[in-house]
Amino acid sequence: xxxxxxxxxxxxxxxxxxxxxxxxxxxPMNILFGEKEFQDGIDLxxxxxxxxxxxxxxEVKTSQPSIGTFKELFEQLSxxxxxxxxxxxxxxxxxxxxxxxxxxxxxxxxxxxxYCIDSKVISNPLTELILYGQRLWxxxxxxxQIKEAIEERVTTSETYVMVGSLEQLxxxxxxxxxxxxxxxxxxxxxxxxxxxxKLQVKDKVRSISKGLxxxxxxxxxxxxxxxxxxxxxxxxxxxxxxxxxxxxLQEIHPGIEFGAYPLGAVIGVHAGENTIGISWFTxxx
Numbered sequence: 001x002x003x004x005x006x007x008x009x010x011x012x013x014x015x016x017x018x019x020x021x022x023x024x025x026x027x028p029m030n031i032l033f034g035e036k037e038f039q040d041g042i043d044l045x046x047x048x049x050x051x052x053x054x055x056x057x058x059e060v061k062t063s064q065p066s067i068g069t070f071k072e073l074f075e076q077l078s079x080x081x082x083x084x085x086x087x088x089x090x091x092x093x094x095x096x097x098x099x100x101x102x103x104x105x106x107x108x109x110x111x112x113x114x115y116c117i118d119s120k121v122i123s124n125p126l127t128e129l130i131l132y133g134q135r136l137w138x139x140x141x142x143x144x145q146i147k148e149a150i151e152e153r154v155t156t157s158e159t160y161v162m163v164g165s166l167e168q169l170x171x172x173x174x175x176x177x178x179x180x181x182x183x184x185x186x187x188x189x190x191x192x193x194x195x196x197x198k199l200q201v202k203d204k205v206r207s208i209s210k211g212l213x214x215x216x217x218x219x220x221x222x223x224x225x226x227x228x229x230x231x232x233x234x235x236x237x238x239x240x241x242x243x244x245x246x247x248x249l250q251e252i253h254p255g256i257e258f259g260a261y262p263l264g265a266v267i268g269v270h271a272g273e274n275t276i277g278i279s280w281f282t283x284x285x
Contacts, residue, residue, distance in 0.1 A: 164272030
């Protein structure tokens with residue numbers, strides 16, 4: 001029996017391409033530059049996105065894949081897979097999960113084995129949930145057991161982010177007018193946490209270095225109550241900054257596996273090119 005794993009382009013999957021070897025299929029999200037539409041990861045890379053943002057003074061929006069796109073993909077995959085897991089970016093950030101879920105509902109009579117999951121995260125943490133599910137499948141777990149285990153793992157996720165552009169976050173509707181005004185005038189940078197799939201202000205700092213220290217402190221706190229096996233450093237175009245921070249963390253925590261992963265173009269539209277963050281799943285001791 002085979003399982004197909006469907007996700008969206010906010011996940012970290014190199015080249016954003018469908019890959020039958022690892023059974024992961026990526027549905028691209030859409031980026032709208034004025035009247036022009038691009039498919040995330042296919043027509044537009046993060047580097048190209050930020051170059052266009054600087055050069056073209058037009059309104060930029062993102063939109064989720066349509067219900068029809070998911071329906072067509074699910075039907076195609078059902079011809080060679082026995083089960084389909086569709087795991088997507090937090091439903092509080094995008095309607096992508098809703099599109100997938102509605103498509104699954106339309107097909108429940110003909111393709112009953114579709115399991116839709118709201119990851120409540122972004123980027124590589126979303127990918128980690130897929131890899132976790134694949135490990136459970138290889139270990140002989142049944143599909144419903146895998147679904148329950150992934151949903152349980154979602155609750156152990158912690159993600160913290162220093163947003164690169166308050167202006168872009170404000171324009172996207174993720175930050176209120178007052179918070180944007182205070183941050184711009186006072187030069188305060190909010191350190192945000194993703195809690196139950198929603199953005200929450202966790203701390204306010206006046207420099208990136210203090211923000212990195214604050215996020216590192218959250219990891220230290222997590223290690224007092226549980227075990228962290230892997231940490232994802234998330235970044236925009238500031239990869240060298242992310243790698244330097246990761247190297248410092250590796251020296252402090254040699255027993256933890258670290259990796260640096262790009263946030264991608266869609267996240268960049270809302271957060272800015274210099275966004276940097278950290279994420280992990282905590283194992284209860």
